[in-house]
Every structure is written in C-alpha cells, then in structure tokens.
Amino acid sequence: MWLFALPALLINICIILVPAVLTFTAAFFMWDGVGTPAWAGLANFQNMAADPVFWSALTNNFIWTAIFLTVPVCLALVMAAALLMAPKARIVVQSIIFLPRIIAVAVTGRIFQGMIFSPVTGVVAWLNEHGFSISDPLADPDRSLYAVAAVDIWHWWGFLAVVFLSAMRQISVDQIEAARLDGAGFLALFRYVLIPGIRPTLILMLILTVIWSFQVFEFIFIVTRGGPAYGSEVLATFAYRHAFFEGDVGQAAAAACVMSLFGLCATAVYLWLQITDDAQST
Amino acid sequence: MTMTRRQLVAAIPAAALAANLPRGARAEDARKVVTFWFGQANSDGQAALRNDLVEAFNASQDKYLLQMEVKGAAVNNLLKVALVAGNGPDIVQTAGPAYLTAIANAGQVLPLDDFAEKYKWKDRFLAPLLNTSVYGGKLYALPRDYESMHLFYNKELFKQNGWKLPTNRQEMEEVADAALAKGIIPFGAGNADWKGVNEWLMTVFFNNVAGPDNVRKALAGELPWTAPPFVEAVELSKAWYNKGYFGKNYFSLTIEQSFLQVVNGKAAMALNGTWSFGTKSYGMSKPDTVMDVMPTPSLGTAFTGPLVHLACGATLSIAKTSQNAEGAAAVFEFMLTRKFYETMNRDWPGKWALPVKDLPPEMLSGIGYPLFEKTISNLHEAFSKGQYGFTTWTFWPGATNSYLIEGIEQVWLNKITPDAYLTRMQTLFSQEAKEGKVPPLPPRTA
Known part of the structure; x- marks a missing residue:
C-alpha cells in the first residue's frame, strides 16, 4: 500500500510539507527576504499580538467564516432542493448559477468594482442618478468586508448548489416518495429527508468552508487590498503586506502559522466526526 | 547518419540562405x-x-x-x-x-x-x-530617473473663474473653497487601483507643511515624527480630506479616472507625479491647451516658495x-x-x-513635449542646487512607508488620531533605523 501511495506522498512532501516546515521555521526568525535570517525566538508572535491590525484581521476572518457558513450554504441548499423537485429546469439553471465559478477571480473582482459598486461607472452611480442615495460600500471601512464577501458569495454559491444537488440526487427516490405520500411538504421534506440525506457532504463542505475562510485572499486583495483603513484586512492580506511590502518575512510567516492553526483545527474536527461516524456505523 | 539524395537537394538552398544572412544575424x-x-x-x-x-x-x-x-x-x-x-x-x-x-x-x-x-x-x-x-x-x-510631485491644474478652468495660481496655503484653500462652491472638485484624486496615491499626497503634506529641513532631520533620526510640524501636516491632510477637497469618491476612483476629472474640468487641480506625462490615457496632449503644471506651493510657515520633491x-x-x-x-x-x-x-x-548632470536645452527641446520639457528643466535645476523635499517612496524604510500609506486612511476616516498615527510611525521608524533599513540621505548641496 505504501508503494502505491509513494508518488503522491513524495509530491506532497516536496510541495506541501517542506514549504510548510520552512514557513513555520521562518516565523522564529527576523528575515527581510533577501539577507541572512537572524534568530528572533517568539518576537514575531509578540509583535503580531501587539499589533491592533492583526486582531482586526483575525476578527474579519471570523466574520468571513460566519458569513460563508450561513449565507451561501442556505442559498445553495434551497436552490439544490428546488432543482431536485424541478428536473426540467435543472440543466439551464445549473449552467446559469455555475457560470460565475468559471469566470476568473480577477475579472469578477473588476466587474463588481467598476460596474456594480463604482459611484462613477457602476450600478451605484445609476441608482444615485435616479434618486437613491447610495455610496460605494468598498470605500467604507465598516462595510467593505461585507461588500467583498458579497462578490465572493456570487462567485461561490452556485458551485455549492451544484455539489448539494449531486448529493441530493444520491438520496433514494423511494425515500422521497414515501415522505411525500406521508404528507410531507417542501419544508418537512427538506428538514427531515434531504438535509439528513446529504449530511456527510454538508459537513465536508462546512469544514472546507472554515479552512478556506482562513485562507481567503484573492477577492480581498483584488477589490480592496484590505482597505480602506484596514477595514477588510484578513490574515492573508496581513501576511502578504508584511512579506512583500514591509520586507518582514518572519512576521508574515507568523501570521501564516495562525491561519494554518485554524485550518488544522477544522481538519481535526472533520477527522473526529469521521471516526465518530465510523464507530456508530460498526 | 546517411542522407538520401532528396534530403541533400533540399539542404542546398538552406545552406545557401545561411551563407547569405546579414552579418549581425549570424x-x-x-x-x-x-x-x-x-x-x-x-x-x-x-x-x-x-x-x-x-x-x-x-x-x-x-x-x-x-x-x-x-x-x-x-x-x-x-x-x-x-x-x-x-x-x-x-x-x-x-x-x-x-x-x-x-x-x-x-x-x-x-x-x-x-x-x-x-x-x-x-x-x-x-x-x-x-x-x-x-x-x-x-x-x-x-x-534610472528622477520624479517629483507637482501641482497639475486645468488652466482653462482657472482662467474662466479668475483664479490665481496659489503660492501658499491660504491661497490654495481659497481656490479650493471657490471650486467647491461651484461644484468643482478641488483636487482630482483616487486610490482605487493604487494605494500608493496616499503616499503621493503625504509626501506633499509632510514636505510642504513641515518643511524639507524638518523632514530631513526626521529621516536622519534627529527629530521624531511626533514633533509638532508633522502633527500639523497630518492634521491638514485630514482637514482637507474631511472638507471634501479630494472629492467624495477618493477610495472609489482610479488614478486615471481622477486625473481625467481635471482634464475634463470636473476637478480643478491634481497633486500628481511627473510620471503622469508618460500615460496617454490621462488625457494630456502635446502641446497642451488645457493642462498646465507647477511645483507645489508651500503649505506651512517652515519655508516659502514652491518645492519639488526628490524621488528616484x-x-x-x-x-x-x-x-x-x-x-x-x-x-x-x-x-x-x-x-x-x-x-x-x-x-x-x-x-x-x-538624472544626467549635463542637460543642455536643445537636448530637451528634441523631445517635442513643451510641458514635460519645462518640468524636467525645473526639476534638473532644483536638484542641481540642492533645493528639494524628500519623497516617501525613495527615503522612507519599508515598514514605515507601508504604515504611512495604510495608516493615513485610518486618520482620514476617523479611526485613529494624528498623534496615534505618528506615534506608530515613529516606533516603526526607530526600529528600522536600528536595523539599518533607512535608505541613505543625499548631501543637501549638489
């Protein structure tokens, strides 16, 4: 079995484990990215803890996680259930809702920035011309994170819906028909048949959402670069800024370690749930 | 390897062609x-x-x-x-x-x-x-080059409204207030595509309010960034932002969009760099009948007269x-x-x-862009005489400069006070100075 897994294992060691160990090590050094690293002990973590921007970035990661564990998941579940009940509309609707997923992130970001939120060239400008007083949410430090999240949700929820629909289609038709014969309406079917039927897929997607939420970078970097006034700063943009603008690779590595910590916690929860499920099924 | 007769025949023209290639290509x-x-x-x-x-x-x-x-x-x-x-x-x-x-x-x-x-x-x-x-x-x-922040302005708009070119803070604010009263944005500015616009503006505020000598002292570690001249500079930047001098959409407009506001007469002026001449989409032309440019005037009492800012x-x-x-x-x-x-x-x-020492007028006139030639000629003279301020992107060390860019947004958007901003800047600067990360300062005279 080990021989069978060896190619994948070697690739993982080279491109995942080695960089991960190097990043972890870099967190304990002062390094500008080109010179000789100098041992710093826990100084990078101490400096990070003393920086209010780190805490606001961490808070934003939690807010982002909460948003993505609820809004796109609820939208996707309802859409998947609706498509399950309406097979004729499935192909057309799935194509439409999946489309944002295949558009490049940079393009999506620029579309929302210039054609939706811009007070000069976007929908916001049009609304202002027609009597609605709306400002650009990307320019407001208290709303910019939510505005970028809206862009990412538009990009993400269709994919999630397609995944949930595939899982729902694995549920036995007999079970659904039996529930209907027993008088279950859409909500009851959804609550007592569909959700329990896709539980493993749902849990996997929720766990992945937590991991991805602590790694979120592209949309925020493209649309707001973490601003204005650090309003949409997250750990990844915090780390990027330290590594590439401030020449402080050690501090960036420390932030990356915190990001990974949350990912590891989520993975541990997933493994624990798998073990629990296995124990219950045997 | 043996060649067939057909291959040999095909190779003859290729060999002849290679033999006749121009010398350079061979x-x-x-x-x-x-x-x-x-x-x-x-x-x-x-x-x-x-x-x-x-x-x-x-x-x-x-x-x-x-x-x-x-x-x-x-x-x-x-x-x-x-x-x-x-x-x-x-x-x-x-x-x-x-x-x-x-x-x-x-x-x-x-x-x-x-x-x-x-x-x-x-x-x-x-x-x-x-x-x-x-x-x-x-x-x-x-x-590779020299640059400076300059005051670009719509000369037609100035003429139509009878505005005089500002030579100090009071006159600058009079023009800005007059523009605002007419619904014209005083300064076309936007950082939606490049946050570095913040430091372009702060280069002007630090140097033109606090004075280049105080900036030089701070960069040499002889004056803290928390000193009163710098507090005044940051407070003025905040006051101008809050008065709407940079328009309502500073965080939404790109550099190009904001510069075009000036060219199109929707904004009166722009604090921008000499690199603007190289971007056709900014809308300036050769010769230019709408736009003109001048060094930025003093905005404080530390010095009088216009100032250029040394940048590489x-x-x-x-x-x-x-x-x-x-x-x-x-x-x-x-x-x-x-x-x-x-x-x-x-x-x-x-x-x-x-930045060559020998720059005869005929060398500049060969370029064929009068506004650019005038600007370069002025820069050359000021840099030769040692009369200049210091740009943040040339003389500030990395972390301090990054904070200068990011943190000023917190000041303008009332998240922190100017004092808190400068205190943090001083902390970062002291650390980087200790680590030898501050770029070298040129001698004051040429």
Whole structure:
C-alpha cells in the first residue's frame, strides 16, 4: 500500500510539507527576504499580538467564516432542493448559477468594482442618478468586508448548489416518495429527508468552508487590498503586506502559522466526526 | 547518419540562405546575452522599451545581446526570490532606493565603483540622485530617473473663474473653497487601483507643511515624527480630506479616472507625479491647451516658495551572480547616450528621465513635449542646487512607508488620531533605523 501511495506522498512532501516546515521555521526568525535570517525566538508572535491590525484581521476572518457558513450554504441548499423537485429546469439553471465559478477571480473582482459598486461607472452611480442615495460600500471601512464577501458569495454559491444537488440526487427516490405520500411538504421534506440525506457532504463542505475562510485572499486583495483603513484586512492580506511590502518575512510567516492553526483545527474536527461516524456505523 | 539524395537537394538552398544572412544575424550566437526584467509598462512603454532600448542597443554594438522581459507589477517580489535562488537577471531594476536597501545590504548586487570609475558615471549623474544608492561608501546602483510631485491644474478652468495660481496655503484653500462652491472638485484624486496615491499626497503634506529641513532631520533620526510640524501636516491632510477637497469618491476612483476629472474640468487641480506625462490615457496632449503644471506651493510657515520633491522611481544594478557584468554596464553606458535620452523621453515621457548632470536645452527641446520639457528643466535645476523635499517612496524604510500609506486612511476616516498615527510611525521608524533599513540621505548641496 505504501508503494502505491509513494508518488503522491513524495509530491506532497516536496510541495506541501517542506514549504510548510520552512514557513513555520521562518516565523522564529527576523528575515527581510533577501539577507541572512537572524534568530528572533517568539518576537514575531509578540509583535503580531501587539499589533491592533492583526486582531482586526483575525476578527474579519471570523466574520468571513460566519458569513460563508450561513449565507451561501442556505442559498445553495434551497436552490439544490428546488432543482431536485424541478428536473426540467435543472440543466439551464445549473449552467446559469455555475457560470460565475468559471469566470476568473480577477475579472469578477473588476466587474463588481467598476460596474456594480463604482459611484462613477457602476450600478451605484445609476441608482444615485435616479434618486437613491447610495455610496460605494468598498470605500467604507465598516462595510467593505461585507461588500467583498458579497462578490465572493456570487462567485461561490452556485458551485455549492451544484455539489448539494449531486448529493441530493444520491438520496433514494423511494425515500422521497414515501415522505411525500406521508404528507410531507417542501419544508418537512427538506428538514427531515434531504438535509439528513446529504449530511456527510454538508459537513465536508462546512469544514472546507472554515479552512478556506482562513485562507481567503484573492477577492480581498483584488477589490480592496484590505482597505480602506484596514477595514477588510484578513490574515492573508496581513501576511502578504508584511512579506512583500514591509520586507518582514518572519512576521508574515507568523501570521501564516495562525491561519494554518485554524485550518488544522477544522481538519481535526472533520477527522473526529469521521471516526465518530465510523464507530456508530460498526 | 546517411542522407538520401532528396534530403541533400533540399539542404542546398538552406545552406545557401545561411551563407547569405546579414552579418549581425549570424553574429548573434556569439554575443553574450544580458538579461533585464522590467516591471510595469503600458503598450506605449513596451514599444518604447523594445525600439529605443533593446533594438537600439543591440544594433549599436556586436558584443552583447540585450534580452528584456516585462514582468508586471509583481517584479519586485519575483526579483527578491530569484536573487536569493541565484537565478535573477543580469540587470536588477528595483522600484527605488527603498527597495534597493535590503538587496544591497544582503550583497545580492555588485558594487559599481569600478565601472563608475571606468565610465566616469560620478561626473555624469546628478549627485543627489546618485548618492541615494551609496551604501557603506560603495555605489550599488544608478538612478534610472528622477520624479517629483507637482501641482497639475486645468488652466482653462482657472482662467474662466479668475483664479490665481496659489503660492501658499491660504491661497490654495481659497481656490479650493471657490471650486467647491461651484461644484468643482478641488483636487482630482483616487486610490482605487493604487494605494500608493496616499503616499503621493503625504509626501506633499509632510514636505510642504513641515518643511524639507524638518523632514530631513526626521529621516536622519534627529527629530521624531511626533514633533509638532508633522502633527500639523497630518492634521491638514485630514482637514482637507474631511472638507471634501479630494472629492467624495477618493477610495472609489482610479488614478486615471481622477486625473481625467481635471482634464475634463470636473476637478480643478491634481497633486500628481511627473510620471503622469508618460500615460496617454490621462488625457494630456502635446502641446497642451488645457493642462498646465507647477511645483507645489508651500503649505506651512517652515519655508516659502514652491518645492519639488526628490524621488528616484527606479534603480539599476548588476546582480552578484551575473555572468556578464561588463555587458550590463555597457547597457547602462548606452542609456547615457543623447540619442537614447531623446528617443525614450519622446516615446515614453517621464519614465526614463535619466538624472544626467549635463542637460543642455536643445537636448530637451528634441523631445517635442513643451510641458514635460519645462518640468524636467525645473526639476534638473532644483536638484542641481540642492533645493528639494524628500519623497516617501525613495527615503522612507519599508515598514514605515507601508504604515504611512495604510495608516493615513485610518486618520482620514476617523479611526485613529494624528498623534496615534505618528506615534506608530515613529516606533516603526526607530526600529528600522536600528536595523539599518533607512535608505541613505543625499548631501543637501549638489
């Protein structure tokens, strides 16, 4: 079995484990990215803890996680259930809702920035011309994170819906028909048949959402670069800024370690749930 | 290997063709390649780089072959990684002395003193610019250009409204208030595509309010950034932002959109850099009937008169691992030719304004862009006489400069006070000064 897994294992060691160990090590050094690293002990973590921007970035990661564990998941579940009940509309609707997923992130970001939120060239400008007083949410430090999240949700929820629909289609038709014969309406079917039927897929997607939420970078970097006034700063943009603008690779590595910590916690929860499920099924 | 008769017949014309190739094409194999990574360049810029630099250099001699790659905005990050891995280009271009400091301190680029001696570079470059690349008494780079913040304004709008060109803060605010009263944005400004716009503005506020001498003292560690002149500078920037001098959409507009506001008469002025001449989409023309430009006036009591700000937008070095340092130096020497200066500044104004000492008027008039020629001539004179302020992107160390850019948004949006902003800046600056990360300051006189 080990021989069978060896190619994948070697690739993982080279491109995942080695960089991960190097990043972890870099967190304990002062390094500008080109010179000789100098041992710093826990100084990078101490400096990070003393920086209010780190805490606001961490808070934003939690807010982002909460948003993505609820809004796109609820939208996707309802859409998947609706498509399950309406097979004729499935192909057309799935194509439409999946489309944002295949558009490049940079393009999506620029579309929302210039054609939706811009007070000069976007929908916001049009609304202002027609009597609605709306400002650009990307320019407001208290709303910019939510505005970028809206862009990412538009990009993400269709994919999630397609995944949930595939899982729902694995549920036995007999079970659904039996529930209907027993008088279950859409909500009851959804609550007592569909959700329990896709539980493993749902849990996997929720766990992945937590991991991805602590790694979120592209949309925020493209649309707001973490601003204005650090309003949409997250750990990844915090780390990027330290590594590439401030020449402080050690501090960036420390932030990356915190990001990974949350990912590891989520993975541990997933493994624990798998073990629990296995124990219950045997 | 045996050849069939048919293959032999087919090979004859090919051999004949090869024998008749022009001498240059055959010689290319024998030439030593010089590699050069360039950062961002628009289509005009890429054409200028190709025609005026690469092809012109390669045609000018037969020893070296210059190969250039335009790497885009991420070039600084790519370069650092490549240099550490020993795979960088021969010619190392950084985005200015603030970026060069770490690379030079790490010994990733060669000292150029021998080449400088050979080609007399120290006699041919303006000392304030050349000295921004001297570390520990050794020269590590040549300045590719000089830049400064300037006040661009719509002269038609000024004429129509009877506004006088401002010479101090009071007059500047009178014009700005008059513009606001007419529904005109005083300063077209926007940072949606480049947060560095914040530092363009703060360069003006720090230097033109606190005065260049105080800025120099702070950079030399003789005056803290929390001193009253800097508090006044930050407070004025906040007051102007809150009054709406930069318009309602500062965080939503791109640089191009905000500059076009001035050209189109929706805004009166713009605090922008001399590199603006090189971007056609900004809407300026040659000769310009709408726009004009002047050095930024004093905004405080520390000095009187207009001020330019010393900036070096890019430095050119030779990688430590270069196998062809002589070739790279030959490219630098080519850049110092009069023909290159004229063609490059004609095709891409402002991007490659080499800070040469000898800049006769006829050399500038060959460019054919009166507004640009006037600006460069003024810059050259001010830098030669040592009369200048200091730009943040040339003289501030990395972390302090990054905070200057990001933190000022917190001040303008009332998240922190000017005092808190400057206290944090001072903390970061002290740390970086201790670590030797502050770029060198040029002598005050030329």
